[in-house]
Amino acid sequence: MTGPTATTPAPPPVGVGDIVTHLRGLGMIEALIGVPGAAAPIGAVATDTQAGPGDLAWSRRPGAATHFHGSLLICAPEAAEPDAQAAGEPDLQAAAESGEPTAAESGEQTSARVVVVCRRPRLAMALVLGRYFAHLAADRPAVYADAATALAVDDGRAWVRNAVAGYNVRIEPLATIGCSGMGYERDERDRLVPFPQLGGVVLEDDVHVAAQAMIQRGAIGDTVVRRGAKIGPHVNVGHNADVGQDCLIAGHAQIGGGVRLGSRAVVWQSAAIANGVTVGDDAVIGMGAMIRADVGQGETWVGNPGRRLS
Secondary structure, rough: OOOOOEEEEOOOOOOHHHHHHHHOOOOOOOEEOOOOOOOOOOEEOOOOOOOOOOOOEEOOEEEEEEHHHOEEEEEEHHHHHHHHHHHHOOHHHHHHHOOOOOOOOOOOOOOOOOOEEEHHHHHHHHHHHHHHHHHHHHOOEEEEEEEEHHHHHHHHOOOOEEEOOOOOOEEOOOOEEEEOHHHHHHOOOOOOOOOOOOEEEEEEEOEOOOOEEEEOOOOOOEEOOOOOOOOOOOOEOOOEEEEOOEEEEEOOEOOOOEEEEEEEEEEOOOOOOOOOOOOOOEEEOOOOEOOOEEOOEEEEEEEEOOEEOO
């Protein structure tokens, strides 16, 4: 979860009703589940699976609204449909085609949880974050379990922010950890709108980050490099990636945003793994391979386009 820090003063509180009104003014709301209370405060931003009371989140994940426990979810129709049906709401596709909202917007009781349905929820979230929560993107000092790691970072002129480093972490010269990634959405005029990067980076114990490697901070939530993983020189690890225990990523490899690398996976030099791909435990990605599909446990993939070798 991403919320205000001691060094980043928060602006005046933002209510659920403020955000709904803003999105309605932009013409982005296709359906509304729940009755927003103008004064119901949003205090933090979280992922849809980790959100709690007072949190804002977004999702395209089918059925996400059904198990959402935050205060406001901005989501795609497929993420809200089961929730709408369970609540006795009309079919969202029919509502979208008719232009009618699915929630009663009058009444004495407001809802503890509100779901805003948009065709482009990530763009809607980017616009909301940019307007109300841009302060959460401010860089935060790194936290080190070992004083020796902090000294090595200073001596090697590495740039480390928005990060937590465990014990026995090695960060070599000119590494960049916790910078913002390339998060953008195109608006209705085809202009690139930045998606503010609010999360951080977690480096667990015994991680090694080689010279001039880059690990981007999470957009919402953290980028995680798990115990014992080794990141080679000039590697780029994208936002919200999860690098498994004892992974080895060789030099110049590109790990896309949201990639999941299983324990002991190996990615050889100059390979590239597309956003959102999952690579199983003990899998091997060959040198220069371009991977756009999920890789199973123990499999070896090579080539461009990537294909299974074993």
